[in-house]
Amino acid sequence: MPAPQNAEAREVYEKERAHVLAPWTAWGKHDPMVVTKSEGVYLWDGDDNKLLDFTSQLVNTNIGHQHPVVVKAIQDQAAEMCTINPAHANAARAEAARLISSIAPEGMNRVFFTMAGTEAVEHAIRMARRHTGRVKTLSAFRSYHGATTTSMNLTGDTRRWANDYGNTGAVHFHAPFLYRSQFYAETEEQECERALQHLDDLIALEGPDHFAALIIESIPGTVGIMVPPADYLRGVREICDKYGIVMICDEVMSGFGRAGTWLALDNFRNGPDDWTPDLITFAKGSNSGYIPLGGVIIHDRIAESFKDTPYTGGLTYAGHPLACGSAVATINLMRDEGIVEHAKKLGEEVIGPRLREIAEKHPSVGEVRGLGCFWALELVKNQETREPLAPYGGSSEAMAKAMGAAKAEGVLLFMNYNRFHVVPPLVITEEQVREGLDVLDRALDVADGYVD
Ligand code: PMP
Numbered sequence: 364m365p366a367p368q369n370a371e372a373r374e375v376y377e378k379e380r381a382h383v384l385a386p387w388t389a390w391g392k393h394d395p396m397v398v399t400k401s402e403g404v405y406l407w408d409g410d411d412n413k414l415l416d417f418t419s420q421l422v423n424t425n426i427g428h429q430h431p432v433v434v435k436a437i438q439d440q441a442a443e444m445c446t447i448n449p450a451h452a453n454a455a456r457a458e459a460a461r462l463i464s465s466i467a468p469e470g471m472n473r474v475f476f477t478m479a480g481t482e483a484v485e486h487a488i489r490m491a492r493r494h495t496g497r498v499k500t501l502s503a504f505r506s507y508h509g510a511t512t513t514s515m516n517l518t519g520d521t522r523r524w525a526n527d528y529g530n531t532g533a534v535h536f537h538a539p540f541l542y543r544s545q546f547y548a549e550t551e552e553q554e555c556e557r558a559l560q561h562l563d564d565l566i567a568l569e570g571p572d573h574f575a576a577l578i579i580e581s582i583p584g585t586v587g588i589m590v591p592p593a594d595y596l597r598g599v600r601e602i603c604d605k606y607g608i609v610m611i612c613d614e615v616m617s618g619f620g621r622a623g624t625w626l627a628l629d630n631f632r633n634g635p636d637d638w639t640p641d642l643i644t645f646a647k648g649s650n651s652g653y654i655p656l657g658g659v660i661i662h663d664r665i666a667e668s669f670k671d672t673p674y675t676g677g678l679t680y681a682g683h684p685l686a687c688g689s690a691v692a693t694i695n696l697m698r699d700e701g702i703v704e705h706a707k708k709l710g711e712e713v714i715g716p717r718l719r720e721i722a723e724k725h726p727s728v729g730e731v732r733g734l735g736c737f738w739a740l741e742l743v744k745n746q747e748t749r750e751p752l753a754p755y756g757g758s759s760e761a762m763a764k765a766m767g768a769a770k771a772e773g774v775l776l777f778m779n780y781n782r783f784h785v786v787p788p789l790v791i792t793e794e795q796v797r798e799g800l801d802v803l804d805r806a807l808d809v810a811d812g813y814v815d
């Protein structure tokens with residue numbers, strides 16, 4: 364990335380490079396884009412280039428950048444009360460907990476607040492261990508659950524394990540992914556059935572009595588937006604019931620409208636009486652990341668364990684008034700403006716059809732998958748062999764050049780190995796999304812040049 368020409372932005376860039384240890388990046392290679400302004404679905408870089416944000420940053424700014432209603436709610440809350448001991452009640456936390464419970468399935472009435480998704484995962488696992496008296500955990504190989512010791516071991520993306528040595532009792536399984544099936548399946552039904560059988564066999568062999576929790580992203584996000592077969596999560600619930608394992612749905616990325624429903628798991632439940640998880644982890648979209656916030660939504664059957672003996676966990680900033688105030692404003696805004704319904708409609712009528720059209724045309728596109736405002740394009744060197752256009756855990760010139768071509772035309776894409784994710788803010792208009800997809804279409808001509 365060339366350093367910005369603009370003097371002020373260049374100073375930011377130099378200071379960053381001198382003093383920041385950036386996430387997931389060697390400091391000697393830290394070469395960040397400076398962002399000077401963000402508004403709605405756009406960002407401006409250090410040289411004042413306007414970019415359409417097809418990333419929602421780390422898939423969190425669901426209501427777009429600097430939404431005036433939420434900015435005002437934060438200002439009002441700051442004027443009233445910035446922070447308070449979490450042992451005290453405050454109006455913002457009480458209302459945020461009520462609203463968050465209201466979007467969860469029946470019987471999930473209690474919220475434990477954290478500052479981020481990783482902490483939510485850590486606490487969900489601790490709760491499950493307290494509830495069951497067991498230690499080991501299950502998570503999918505293709506998953507991302509966070510970046511602290513336990514959550515990192517749960518994260519099945521092995522490239523991220525460099526500092527972590529698997530000492531937390533995490534056991535991994537293969538979740539369904541028909542395009543790269545581990546089960547030699549040819550249909551969704553086969554993939555679902557065999558993935559469930561594999562999970563059941565794995566638990567039986569490892570010893571069911573050791574497992575406290577199974578955590579699964581309702582729709583795996585960072586690792587590739589693989590929408591599971593319709594009955595898979597229901598089957599996982601049955602296996603958890605069979606062995607007394609606490610089922611945690613990780614909705615940190617997929618929740619709060621991203622998948623065209625309030626929670627992604629709503630896509631896999633037939634009405635209010637259908638299966639429910641025991642715990643749900645959330646963060647990002649709950650307040651679009653305006654102030655760090657996360658948490659665990661707890662089913663009454665687990666909360667019961669902590670009725671007479673406390674859950675021994677707490678954080679100084681849990682239920683922080685500014686964070687909770689911004690969540691209240693965000694959820695109310697999303698309800699008042701029908702933002703979740705808008706995301707669903709965009710997925711069904713605009714993004715899905717246009718991406719499928721793009722896939723037909725480009726030999727570099729192996730598969731398109733997703734729903735709502737949550738889509739991935741899997742790029743390949745060869746559609747027959749499905750060899751990825753960048754190796755797992757690595758990068759390639761083809762991907763970097765295609766990404767650069769989109770950026771040169773004003774669109775910021777999310778890239779992960781051989782995938783581009785189309786994950787714009789849910790408030791994007793049909794016209795804006797079409798413009799961005801036209802740019803993506805042209806950028807894929809560059810990727811096509813690397814096909815065998
Ligand atoms: N779980 C999932 C499914 C996520 O996508 C993420 C973040 N990408 C996390 C947990 C961790 O959240 P955070 O980065 O807010 O700690």
